[in-house]
Amino acid sequence: MAGFSMAEPMCLIENGKDGKLCVQPKAFKILEQIRQRVVVVAVVGHYRTGKSYLMNQLAGKRNGFALGATIQSKTKGIWMWCVPHPVKKDHTLVLLDTEGLGDVEKGDQKNDTWIFSLAVLLSSMLVYNSMGTINNEALQQLHYVTELTERIKVKSQQDEDEDESTEFLRVFPSFVWSVRDFTLMLELDGKPVTADEYLQNALMLKPGYSKAAQMYNLPRSCLRNYFPTRKCFVFDRPATTEKMRILDTLADADLDPSFVKQVREFCCHVFSTAESKTLKGGVHVTGTLLGNLVKIYVDAICSNQIPCLENAVLSLAQIQNAKAVAQAIDHYKAQMVERVAYPTESQEELSQIHRVVEKEALKILIDCSFKDDDQKYQQMLLQSLNDMYVEILVKNIEESKKVCESIIKHVFQPLEDQLSSGRYVSCGGYKAFCADIQRFINQYRSTSGKGVQAEEALKKYLDGKKAFQDSILTADQSLTEAEHQIQAEQAKTQALEQQHRAEKEMNDIYEKLQKDQEQSYKELIQQLMEKMEEDRLNAAKEYDRVLAAKLKEQEDLLSQNFSERAELLQQNIHALKREKKEMESNKPSVLGNILESVGTAAMFLPGGISTVVGVASLLCSRLLK
Template sequence: MPPIPPVTQPICLIENDVGKKMRVNPEAQKILEKISHPLVLVSIVGPYRSGKSSLINMLAGDQRGGFPVGHTVEAKTRGIWMRCVPRSDHTLILLDTEGLGDVMKGSQHNDFAVLSLAMLISSVMIYNEKTTINQDALEKLYKMSEQSEWILDRKAREDGDVGGWEESPLFIWVVRDFTLKLELGAGPISEDEYLENSLKDITPEKSPNTQYKNEIRRALRAMFPVRKCFQFGVPTSSTQSVEDKGNLQEDFVRKSKELSQYIHENAKVKTLQGGQPMTGPILGKLIPKYIDVVSTNNISILVDQISHISVEHNEQIIASATKLYEDKMGSKFINTEREFQDLHDACMDEAMRYFQGCYFKDPNEEWTKSEDKLKTTLMKKKDDVWKMWKDSSEKTCKDLIQRLSESLKLKPDQQHYHAAGGHQKFTRDKNRLVSEYNKEAKKGVMAEHVLQDYLKEIEPMEEIIKQTEKKLSEKKNQEYKVDNMTDTGQLSRYISNYRLENRNYDSILIQMIGFVGHGKSSLVNSCLYAMSSKGFQDRAGEGRTNEAETMIRKAYPLTETMVLVDNPGFTKLDSCEIFAQLNNCVGLSKDMVWGVNEGLEPITERKVNKPDIIVPVLIHSAKYSLNDQEFTSMKELITSSHKRSRIMPFVVLTNRQDAKSDVLKELEGKFHKMHVEQIHAIENYTRSDHVAIRKQHLDILTFLYYVLQNVDFIF
């Protein structure tokens, strides 16, 4: 809570009207309740018409206005008035008391009550007296001290114990209109020496009267262990008003500044037992009890009240610290449990620091009990706040998933998932939902938990879709079952309708690898021709013998499931070339160039969510044998391809018609030694020779059929 704004005009703090009991002004209490800063309380006491109000106005830096200043024998100040002056780390409260010896009050008890209240309230007490330090003033202060000693525990301080209920205020004796020379014996003395000389014992102590005077001096020295003296000359000429600052004597102004500076440097915050700083709310509650104490001489009133205030104050501090924690915890949006814990730790530390700074340090109460109570309260609030964050986040996330699932029609009763390709559609929609869900901001601490719960919830639905699709696929495959391997129609229908719908793969990639000029591109054209109802087209770019036409990987869709991939050929086979070929035997990426499909525009990008099945196919011309070095390298290529793809590479021997039978037989034998199981001798269609022949079609379709059979066996 910030300090209150400057209170430029004084307000009566304690009312003391003639014939009535002293009481606290409720309006002043309201002001005190707003002052959370520690208080430095400076009071001024002394005979009426001695210039107290004008002096305290000067301390406030306000010669005009402020506390009322009188010019007649009638006392202007009744009771105790206060003026609040905010400082950076405390609030200065100036207290102007009614004058002592007012004949209108006619009661010494009233004077002693005012003096005692000023002493109890203040951290600095200024006694303002005219002319000299005299015996009458000492006796008034002594009687006040006698009335207050049971409150301030003077005896304990005399014994060296500073554990009384209150600390004695800093005592300043201001002697006004001082005209004497500060000399003692043969030399000058200081103002403080003048005060100390006035308070020292009179010797020799022979008479009862002297003993009484010394008793007074000893009591005052004990009552005010820290004391200071300031002497002021006459402020103005006899014809001028003290209200007019321009008329003040130069020495008087200088002395006022010295007094103000001394108070500024030496005045301390008012503290209670245990070092508890006095604040506005505490002072407002204690003043009525101070009045009761000086009126009844019943110390238990104050003891009980301080204990009550400490308990009440600490309960309020615990409530305020808890509110601070709650406000801070609600000031930042939380996305994760880690963020929540970090925020809790920071808010917990701040609340505990606030509590420790404002806690009422009552020695009769173990502060750890209140601290433990606050910690328990904050941990309970932590659980409440965490539940609030969880509940709010859970609702937000569930509503978001509900909205996304409706927009994507991702529901169990959607029949379009229970059909061919349904699982692929379902997976695509599920991934889209997850992507859109993750893009949404401020989902809160339950975001991942709710998403995983949802994905787990739809697992049975996904399994049903997979099983349904599997049955449909099996039924479909049964419909297109090949009973006669010489029937090109059956083979073609089986290959065209083959699907991977019940497996977690996107496509079957037939990766063509081999020497330059051995017919890879021609085999691509031949497969497309055998599976098409249209005529032959050189879509792969048929090359010339021993010259490479394919310079980059190109892909050609054969069916909805199968893709032919034509890779650049190699001129020699060594470890570097094997590595290059193996790098080509991977799934399709965005840098893949797709061939034109039946007059459509070339496809340059392919987005898939699942991996491809790689089927390596080595194309080798039956006209060329393998030497020993090529055999060894070819075996390494086939073995490495097998390990990478899980499918033993197929071997397609091209140019069968032009090959010598012994060379063809030798090649087949060498590839068998490499553990190749599928060796197909095929005559490719070419630009110059592409008249459809049943035997050529049958060889090509048989090769594609066994590719699918191997896929079924492995995957």
């Protein structure tokens, strides 16, 4: 399925004149429709630095996000553009263009920090756009990154001595520094360097603990500690000053060839390396999740609270899991209506349809839910499926009864006519009655489309003719007393046989219910184990990504002779390795807990041994109404 596509950008988070942030309902509804994973690329930077141009290029368009050609900032708040991802199949690329930082007309640094923080929280790749060069002044302008710990909480209960950088690394985006109108030679000490080496050199720390060294190191340390990967692109000036004013109307041929090449390299890097947005634990974010995440963070900010990653994930899980249950229920309900033709020819036919649709519903829940650690939402779904299945069973039985009664009325009408005429009240009438009724029984049984109550309906009809049968037998003077007794015994035997047929019919329903239970349990376990393995791999990938960032930072610190800092970092590395090992070793116990919870939850499924009794009594109570 192709990614969701918007014809043009729209405002996602409005930044009012009073500085209050507000999620726009129309944009939120669009995100709600996107069930695919999203790759979220956000651009931040000071106003009038060409951020919107880069976003338009990523969208594959010349225009869309407003560029502007004056000294006024065009973008207000955060604007969104959702387009199919050009490389990742079944992914949607969500581009976020943010309001320019340092807007002189706004003059609200606190508001700027919130915009920057939201861009960090929502994106999987953050592009910081600046002009000229990466020097100390440029880094000091990036003071917003130093305030992230004041604007974002990792946990609701945070230990003062706990290192937050590890938790930030788990969920923070990769970082790309885009340097526009770069006119210098990429050289250090007379030797050519890459843009990445240029950035790495700019982020080198100063030794010592003086106030000046600390102020110098703070933004650099934050960038190094909070963002798992860092990349740099430098761009030549795209065109002359006159052409710059109409940049969104120019074709590539009208721009500097070097600039065009650099933009293409930038886009290729974003498309190939920007990962899908994830939450802690490696949970992949869909458009639906992203929309709710936006609301949770903006609501917290508007309530003068600091957005908390832990609380956001818990709130998001509750919202998403409830939606997943509702979606699974809607799917089951709609598919059963579409696939079941009442009455089904057999209980097995209905059971097969139920098992297939139930499997699909369980998959929807398991694929769309997360952090359902106590299987609360699974039990909620299973209980709902049970209730709906009982309703379907009752309807199937009732529809079968109606069809059978109609067929009986048609097939046995000649018998009714003969009874009304008194034909059987004569010598030899009993044998004629028995022959006729057996012929009509055979005709009835050979008629298709009766459903699951064929024998029960026949039993009910034959029971209603018992008095007629007895009176005909009594009136038949052609039979001796011994023959009367033989015929009476045969009638009792036939009635008992018909009762057994009807009982077997209901027993078949209950046996199929039990098989449904066993199949449901196996299916749920299978899907849960697959989900658990996927979650484990995602968590392991997250650990590996954080470990790689820490090891790279340690290597850089050692190369710069910061051995003390490298030693402190080694403690974090040991802790991460220990956590990963514990996660791997806990797999059997986690699986055991899940199996135990599922065993409890499975009691709600239709067909369990204890449930069969309950379903049977419920069916009886429903059918007797």
